[in-house]
Each structure stands twice: as structure tokens, then as C-alpha cells.
Amino acid sequence: MLRRRAALWAAITAGCALGLTLGVAPALAAPELRVRGNQLIDGPGRGHVVQLRGVNRSGLEYACIQGWGFFDSPHPDRIDDPAMIAAMKSWDINVVRVPLNEDCWLGLHAPPGRGGAPYRRIVARYVHALGAAGLYVILDLHVAAPGSEQSQSIIPMPDRDHAPAFWRSLAATFKGDHGLIFDLYNEPHDVSWGCWLSGCEVAGAPAYRAAGMQQLLDAVRATGATQPLLLGGLQWSLDLSGWVAHAPKDRLHQLLASDHNYGGLSPCERSCRAAILATHRHYPVLFGELGETDCRAGYIDGMMRFADRHGIGYLGWTWDAVSPGGWSCGGGPALITSYSGTPTAFGAGFRDHFRALGVAPRAS
Numbered sequence: 001m002l003r004r005r006a007a008l009w010a011a012i013t014a015g016c017a018l019g020l021t022l023g024v025a026p027a028l029a030a031p032e033l034r035v036r037g038n039q040l041i042d043g044p045g046r047g048h049v050v051q052l053r054g055v056n057r058s059g060l061e062y063a064c065i066q067g068w069g070f071f072d073s074p075h076p077d078r079i080d081d082p083a084m085i086a087a088m089k090s091w092d093i094n095v096v097r098v099p100l101n102e103d104c105w106l107g108l109h110a111p112p113g114r115g116g117a118p119y120r121r122i123v124a125r126y127v128h129a130l131g132a133a134g135l136y137v138i139l140d141l142h143v144a145a146p147g148s149e150q151s152q153s154i155i156p157m158p159d160r161d162h163a164p165a166f167w168r169s170l171a172a173t174f175k176g177d178h179g180l181i182f183d184l185y186n187e188p189h190d191v192s193w194g195c196w197l198s199g200c201e202v203a204g205a206p207a208y209r210a211a212g213m214q215q216l217l218d219a220v221r222a223t224g225a226t227q228p229l230l231l232g233g234l235q236w237s238l239d240l241s242g243w244v245a246h247a248p249k250d251r252l253h254q255l256l257a258s259d260h261n262y263g264g265l266s267p268c269e270r271s272c273r274a275a276i277l278a279t280h281r282h283y284p285v286l287f288g289e290l291g292e293t294d295c296r297a298g299y300i301d302g303m304m305r306f307a308d309r310h311g312i313g314y315l316g317w318t319w320d321a322v323s324p325g326g327w328s329c330g331g332g333p334a335l336i337t338s339y340s341g342t343p344t345a346f347g348a349g350f351r352d353h354f355r356a357l358g359v360a361p362r363a364s
Contacts, residue, residue, distance in 0.1 A: 030178070030179075031043075031131075031136065031178055031179035032044060032047065032178050033050070033136065033178055033179060033180070033181065033227070033228055034047070034178075034226075034228060034254060035228050035253060035254045035255065035256060035283075035284055038280055038281060038282055038283055038284055038285075039284055039311065040052065040228065040256065040284045040313070049311070050094070050136075050313075051308075051311060051312075051313050052094065052095045052136065052286055052313030052314070052315065053092075053093055053094055053095065053313060053314060053315075053354055053357070054093035054094060054095035054096055054097065054135070054136075054315045054316075055088060055091070055093055055096060055097070055315055055316045055317075055318070055319040055335060055350070056096070056097045056098075056099065056288075056289060056315055056316065056317045056318045056319060057088075057096050057097070057098055057099075057318070057319045057320070058072070058099055058317075058318040058319075058320050059071040059072040059073070059099075059320065060098060060099060060100055060101065060104075060119075060122070060123060060126075061099035061100055061101045061140075061142040061143050062101065062143070062152075063114075064101055064104035064110055064111075064114040064115060064119055065101050065103060065104055065109075065110055065111070065114070065115075065143075065150055065151055065152060066111075067111035067114060069114075070114065070118075070119065070122045071122070071126075072320055073339065074321075074339050079122060079125060079126050079129075080125055080126055080128070080129030082129075082133075083340075084339050085129060085130065085133045085135075086133075087339060087340050087341035088135075088319060088341065089133060089134075089135070090341050091341065091350065091351045091354050091355065092354040092355050092357070092358060092359045093135070093354060094134075094135060094136055094359070095135060095136040095137070095138060095313075095315065096130050096135055096136075096137055096138070096319075097137075097138040097140055097183065097288060097289075097315050098123070098126065098127070098130075098137060098138065098139055098140065099140045099142035099143075099186065100123065100139060100140060100141060100142055100170075101119075101142065101143050101151050102141060102143065102144040102145065102151045102158070102159075102162055102163060102166045103115060103144075103145065103150060103151040103162075104116075104119040104151070105119060105120060105123070105166055105169065105170060106162060106165060106166055106169065107119075108162065109145075109148065109149070109150045109151070110150075120173065123139075124173065124174075127139070127174065127177065127180070131177065131179050135179075136179050136180070136181070137177075137179060137180050137181075138180070138181045138182075138183050138230060138288070138315075139170060139174070139180060139181075139182055139183065140183035140186055140230075140288075141158060141163065141166060141167070141183065141184060141185050141186060141216075142154070142186040143155075143186070144158040144159050144162065144163055144166075144185075145159060145162075146159035146160075146161045146162070146206060146208035146209070147159075147161055147206060147208065149206065154186055154187050154189070154236075155202070155204075155208075155210075156188065156189050156190045156191045156202050156204075156210065157185065157188055157191050157195060157196065157199070157200075157202065157210035157211065157212070158184075158185045158210065158211050158216065159208050159209070159210060159211065160199060160208075160209040160210060160211040160215070161208070161209070163185075163211045163216060163219075164211055164215055164216060164218075164219040165219075167182070167184070167216050167219040167220050168219045168220075168222065168223055170182070171219070171220040171223040171225035171227075172223040172225070174225070174227075175223055175224055175225035175226070175227070177227075178226075178227065180227050181227060181228045181229070181230050181256070182220060182225075182227050182228075182229050182230065183229075183230040183231075183232070183258065183288065184213055184216045184217065184220075184229055184230065184231055185213070185216065185231075185232060186232060186237070187232055187236040187237045187260060188232055188233070188234055188236075188237065189234065189235060189236045191210070191234070193234065193242040193245070193246045194246070195210060195212065196212060196213060196233075196234060196242075196246060197212050197213055197214055197246045197248060198212040198214055198215075199211050199212035199215060200212075212248075213231055213248045214248040214249065217229055217248045217249075217250055221250070221251070221252070226252055226254065227254070228254045228255070228256055229250065229254060229255055229256070230256045230257075230258045230286060230288065231243070231247075231248075231255060231256070231257060231258060232257075232258040232259070232260060232288060233257065233258070233259060233275075235266075236260060236266060237258055237259060237260035237288065237289070238259065238260060238261055238266050238268065238272060239272070239275065240257055240259055240272075240275040240276055240278075240279045240285070241271075241275040241278075243257050243275075243279050243283075244278065244279055244282050244283070247283070255283055256283060256284040256285065256286055257279045257280075257283050257284070257285045257286070258285075258286050258287075258288035259272070259276055259285060259286070259287055259288070260287070260288055260289040260290075261287065261289075261290060261303065262289070262290075262291045262292055262293060262299075262317075262333075263291070263292030263293070263294070263298070263299025263300065263303075264292055264293045264294050264299070265292075265293050267299065268303065273306065276310075276312070277310065280310060280311075280312060284312075284313075285310075285312045285313075286312065286313040286314070286315070287303065287307060287312065287313065287314035287315065288315055289315065289317040290303055290304075290314045290315060290316055290317065291316060291317040291318075291333045291346070292333065292346060293330050293331075293333050294330065294346075295328075295329040295330050295333075295344065295345050295346050296345060296346060296349075297345065297346055297348065297349020297350075300316070300346075300349050300350065300353075301349055301353065304349075304350075304353050308357070316335050316347070316350040317332070317333065317335075318332055318333070318334060318335060319335050319336060320332060320334050320335075320336070321334060321336050321337060321338050321339050322334050322336070322337045322338075322344060328344075329344035329345060329346040329347070330346075333346050334346075334347070335347030335350060335351075
């Protein structure tokens with residue numbers, strides 16, 4: 001979604017100045033997420049089937065590289081503020097997707113104090129707080145950049161220079177937490193399925209060598225991490241038509257497909273739905289980002305009903321509050337007007353649907 005937020009981020013940057021004080025993370029719960037056939041399950045033995053229903057929490061992918069903080073929050077020194085997490089849970093969600101920045105995690109090209117160990121501690125603190133609150137977490141490589149470029153945008157595929165190192169480091173850090181899913185790359189685009197799988201030379205300024213999904217998967221598994229892996233399709237993760245035919249080889253058989261769709265911007269219409277269902281015959285599918293840009297809920301209402309009929313999960317974009325000149329229900333789109341959980345007209349569609357279904361449980 002970053003390509004649609006450049007102006008928004010500039011506005012947020014102009015109005016925000018954040019800092020964080022780190023502390024000791026709370027103890028983790030003990031879920032056991034894994035893929036079984038075309039379902040996600042949790043728990044020992046056969047486990048119980050999990051439909052992921054939740055939100056994205058934007059901020060960690062852009063604030064650090066822009067130099068003004070780590071997170072967009074009214075309590076920047078308390079990223080794990082129980083009140084803010086409780087507000088998310090009040091919508092009866094069971095998962096939060098957390099977008100990350102490649103340079104900030106690795107400590108490359110980030111402003112002083114915003115990358116490397118301080119950033120990694122912030123991420124770990126937030127993951128642990130969400131897990132302790134009974135929420136699954138998806139960690140997403142959202143933005144990346146090759147060579148000496150800063151990670152400021154969603155390039156066509158992640159760079160071979162740094163992305164495998166990012167996943168080796170992240171997976172090694174969190175391999176003991178089995179309430180996690182790793183989203184290997186946010187929104188692939190303008191490449192072939194062959195490049196998606198195996199990498200390729202990407203033209204541009206600068207041109208660079210992209211890592212494919214197989215290389216990223218191998219980087220995760222080389223650490224001993226066994227978590228499920230989420231892979232977005234082509235066309236900014238809207239297109240799953242070639243996903244099954246090009247799925248990377250995972251000896252653990254722990255792959256999920258991710259589709260991103262937005263009403264009024266990149267809607268999932270008949271051919272898209274057909275590709276989703278064809279993929280879902282073999283693998284679990286998740287709408288990793290779902291939204292619309294008209295400040296209404298008609299599109300998401302229909303997509304959530306479609307997902308519920310077929311056992312597909314969905315995550316609203318995004319749990320960031322409306323602010324003057326920044327986030328809005330049409331420019332983001334923002335789910336909330338405040339971090340107490342008050343929804344926008346768009347966000348109310350998610351909240352009411354989640355609550356009508358009831359709490360989606362997590363084993364712990």
C-alpha cells in the first residue's frame with residue numbers, strides 16, 4: 001500500500017516527533033500455528049482451525065527511515081501500551097500485521113538511533129506485548145532497497161543485497177514464538193512469476209538483482225525457524241493466478257497465499273475471486289490487506305462475506321488514527337479516528353462485522 005501513501009507519509013512526517021523508551025518485554029504465550037492442507041490450525045495434535053481476522057498496524061515501516069520516531073502513536077514511549085492494545089482487541093480481532101523496514105531492522109542507512117538494535121528491540125517489545133494479549137502477529141517485510149539506497153518504497157521484489165539477511169536475522173530472533181507468521185514480501189509487482197519465485201534482474205534507477213521467494217524461504221528455514229510463511233501474489237499482491245504453479249518448495253509445507261485488494265483502487269473482481277478459490281483448494285489464503293477508499297464499507301462488507309463463506313482470513317488496512325493533513329478514511333485508508341478504537345465510517349464496517357462473528361479464539 002506504500003505506493004498509495006507517499007503524500008500521506010510526508011504530511012505525517014511534518015506533524016510528528018516521536019521517541020521511545022525501551023523496556024523488558026512481557027512473557028510470551030504459547031500458541032502453535034501451522035498449516036494443515038488448506039487450513040491454518042493452532043494447538044497440539046490436530047489443533048483447531050483458525051480464521052485470521054484482524055488489522056494492520058502501520059508505522060514501523062516508515063517512521064524510522066524518515067528519522068522522526070519508530071511508531072505513529074499518542075504514547076510514543078509506550079509502544080506496548082495496554083490501553084491501545086485493548087482497544088484493538090475490543091473489535092474482537094485475533095491478529096495484527098506489523099509492517100517492517102529492511103534498513104531499520106538491519107541498521108543500514110537509517111538515521112542515527114533509528115536503526116539496528118534500538119529498532120529491533122522496539123519490534124520485539126511490540127510483538128511480545130501483542131502475543132501476551134492473546135493476539136497472533138504477522139511480521140511483514142514491507143519496504144526494501146538495494147545497495148546504498150534507503151528503504152523508502154515498495155520495490156518490485158526485495159533486493160538480493162539485504163533481504164535474505166533481513167529474514168535470517170528476523171527469523172533467528174523470533175523462531176521460538178509460534179504465534180507468528182512471516183510475510184516474506186508485502187506487494188510484488190511489475191515482475192514475472194518466474195522472477196517472483198527465483199529472482200531476476202530488475203530494471204530501474206538503480207537496476208538491481210531481486211531475491212525470489214525461494215531464496216527468502218530458504219533464508220528463514222536455514223535458521224531453524226518453522227513458522228508459517230505468507231506470500232503475496234503479483235500486481236501489488238492482487239493477482240494469485242500463478243501462485244500455485246510457482247509456489248516455492250518448503251519441506252515443512254507451511255505456506256499461505258496473501259491477496260491485497262481495495263474497493264475503488266484495486267478491487268477483487270470475478271477473475272481475481274476465481275484465482276483466490278483455485279489457490280485456496282491447495283493452500284490457506286489470507287486477505288493481508290483489505291480496504292476501500294470511499295469512506296464507506298460496501299466493498300469490504302461483500303469481501304468479508306465472501307471470505308467467511310470460504311474460510312479465508314482478512315485484515316483491515318489500517319489501524320492508524322485520522323489526523324489533520326495525514327491519515328483519513330479515504331487516504332490511508334484509516335480504520336479509526338482515535339487510538340481508543342473509535343472507528344471511521346469505513347472502520348465501522350470491520351468492527352461491526354468482527355463483533356457479529358464474535359471473538360476469534362487463540363490457543364495459548
